[in-house]
Amino acid sequence: MVEPVSSLSTAFSRNIRNTQNIAEVSRERSNRLSTGLRVSQPNGDPADYFRAKALIDRVSDLGNAKGALQLEQGGYQTSVLGLDTVEKFAKQLEGIALAAKSAESAQERQALSDQFNEVRNQINNLVGDATFLGKNLIASNTVSDLNIGDANADYNGFATFNDIDTAIASLNSAVSQVRSTQSDYAVDLAISNVRENFTDDLSNILQDGVDKLVNADLNEDAATALAAQVRSDLSFQGQKILAQGESLLLGLF
Incomplete structure (x- = not known):
């Protein structure tokens, strides 16, 4: 029993x-x-865990690279905006010079000359404000680089049509230079955007690899x-x- x-x-x-x-x-x-998660600890599946960790580390590195790219883009965008405003000031100066051609007296031309100089001085002030996180990609001496002269010292107070035409010619040259520089920054910005998109796509691919290795x-x-x-x-x-x-x-x- x-x-x-x-x-x-x-x-x-x-x-x-x-x-x-x-x-x-x-x-x-x-x-x-x-x-x-199917694998959350090394002892769960050592091979997949450490392969996933390598991919995660790479995704983290790409995240840091993307952050740097975004800061770079911020600098380019600020510069493009600043140059756009510089161009607007230059066009405003050209309007003042053209108005001087229609002035009926030397006193009126002198007043327009003084007004020209007031607006001209604002360009450097604007350039000084075109800063992103302490970096300014636009030179602080933009006015001299663009060769926009002083209306009184360089254009004789708009005393003659030749003086006014000289001012207008220098402004046209300045606008061309601003647009060329702006175009350069726009290209740099476009390249940076492509690099950011590539970083995003690569990060997504790597993250998909992580998911396949460890997700349940x-x-x-x-x-x-x-x-x-x-x-x-x-x-x-x-x-x-x-x-x-x-x-x-x-x-x-």
Whole structure:
């Protein structure tokens, strides 16, 4: 009569082990469902974990590079905006010079000459404001670089048409120079934008690689977790039955 009791004990022990294994599977799948990760620690899958980490580090490096590109773009955008305003000032100066041609007296031309100089002085002030994070890509001596002269000293107070034409010619040259410089910055900005787009695309590809290496298949894990729960319930019922059977047999003795 001892042999049946021994067999029940063996079955009971085997059922306990199965229950423990089912519980481990259930915990693992529940953790995947809660974190969304198949691999979250090196001991989970060392090869995939460290390959994913290398990709994550690369994505982080690209993020830093993108930040630098965005700062670079901010500098270019500020410069383009500043040069656009410089051009507007230059066109305003040209309008003043043209108005001098229609002036009816030397006094009126002198007043326009003084007005010309007031607007001219604003260009350097504007250039000084075209700063992004402490960097100014537009030279602080823009007025002299553009060769926009002083109306009184260089254009004789607009005393003659020749003086006015000289001023207008220098302004036209200045506008051409501003547009050329602005075009250069626009090209640099476009290149920087392309590099940023490439960085974004590469980051997305690398992140997709990370996801494939460590992310869980939530549908599969949900099905496995449900199956484990059913098996756990059945195992528990089996343990009860075995325990009752063993108790009844021992009672016979």
